[in-house]
Amino acid sequence: MTVRIVPDQSVRKTMLINGDADLDMWTTEPMIADLKDKPNVEVNPSPTNRWVMRIFFNLAAKGTTDPVATPHPILSDLRVRQAIRAAIDVDTISKEFFLGYAKPAWTEFFRPPYTCDLPRPKFDLAAAAALLDEAGWKDTDGDGTRECHGCKTAEEGYVMEMEFITYAEYGEPLELTQQFIAEQLGKIGIKLNLTVVEGSVLWGASADGGIEQNGNFDMDIWDDGYAGVDPTDFLWSYYSVDAAVPDAGYNYGRWSNEQFDALLGDVYTLDEGQRKKDFCEMASMLDAELPELLLFTTVNADAHSSRLQNVQSSTNDLVTWNSADWVIK
């Protein structure tokens, strides 16, 4: 097997079509769409998805990491987070920017063996606007952006304007999604200022100026999910109170819930029935409190030439995991 590093995606695509390459790893959505009808190329998606595109809400004021001492003036109100959820049209994002390869996901427990039956949130701009009204965020000056008029988390007149960050490496589909979400939230009076940074800046350690570890954000969007079949460690690192300490984990929103933490301790058991029950209880808590807003899964696929057979993408490993079984026709 000869491995060639071809940095440019369009060159890789052309090489595959021309038959000069047999495999392209981590094929992106636009490339899948371009390749799907080519006679000598096959796209092999993983049978299960792992990566869930999600919005992280900072529950502490931007630049701080303690949501109790310094709560976020906008996002610490649950109704605001719920309004944001109701204002995002996931189906349009999937169809337009991820070219139909994104599948709606609204809970961490969307795939076997731990699936929990939670109703899918509805896209409803009117309901979203009503939630913001109820939370005391109104646009009284008619400039299209709401201000705090009776809200409980900010000073009177505080403008509903936030920074919305994503990372550059994913590419165009995510950047378009970021812009689309900003437009949609703009319709209900939430103004988002968009920023695109490198992953190393977004996820860097606090000493390296990492945006999330230092709490230097309002909202950001990126994708992650647990590998394999056991979500326990993943849940700990994203939702436990211990993981909310800078550099200790990835609970960037600094959400804390004692009951959730207790359940996290309980699921370290071999009793599958208990685990399923606990996980679904956790799912309900996360759905009710919305520390993160899960939107959709992204595709995990690799493209290969038709002459290369038995290729099977896996969301848990590189596509080469079963290369011993590959056959060239």
Place this chain on the structure above:
Amino acid sequence: MATYVLRRLIQTAGLLALLSVLLFALVNLAPGGPLAGQGQSRHIDPAKVELLKRQFGLDKPLPTQYLVWLIGNDWMQVDKDGDGALDSYGTRRGILRGDFGFSFRTRQPVLTEIGQRLPNTIYLMTITMGLAVLVALPIGIISAIRQYSLFDITVTTFSFAGQAVPEFWLGLILILVFYAWLKNPFTGGPLLPPGGMTSTGSVGFDLGDRVLHLILPVATGALGWVAWYSRFLRSSMLEVIHRDYIRTARAKGLKNWKVLFRHALRNALIPLVTLLALDLPYIFGGAVFVEILFSWPGMGRLYYQAALDRDYPILLAVLIIGAGFIILSNLLADIVYAYLDPRIRYE
């Protein structure tokens, strides 16, 4: 002249020392770090991050890290296994003793990484710039002596286009045309390869294969240089051919080609040669877009990847060696200028 060169070399050492401090500070203070997740690799286990920090010496204060980078750490105890306790003397010798450390990403010595890529970049850039000069020279000369002719206007238009067209776009179009669309009439395969230095699976040196792989990257890289050098030579020639001594040469009855090539061109070339000397660092630095687009394993790609990965040792080595090249090429330009123009004397 010797005194001047010596003085400039001493100044160069001082300038490099100052640059080393600035570059080290800038690279280290930029947001993001070498131990952060990148691209699809979201996170590294926090415990592992701490261990790596100690092993790489990133837990030390910045001035100490600078000192280690400069003079090494073989005089101090370090935490080799990353367990939090100093256990043995370090092995780094510092850049002043020719040790640029090792890459955080590949764990290979920096000079090994550079040594693997520098010949590829010199190979590509020498041919690109050499070809650009060879093409630009006649274009510039003819444009000047046939000022406002159809040739001049056409070349001027193409020169502006050549300078305006971004390399990444031109490269993609060339790949599309010569790799995806046009076919080799004998083999039925693509007319030209889309990238790399040699064909996949090729063994040994195959001149034909090498040349085929050079055509597209060289064409992409050279277009801008051709436009730039030809425009420069045209204006330089125009300035010279209207001088009094050219008129005198013509009045004395010298043949036109003699006037142009013996008197005008020699003087018009002086600023171009200086410009070429100033452009020499590109032979070391490479062309990032061309190397990425054509999968060329050179310095430009190494630097780009190191910047994305925050691979400080590689970044710093490329930057400081690049700075040295720039300073030395400036000195070279001054020397060449004095050699070509007898009126110039350095005291």
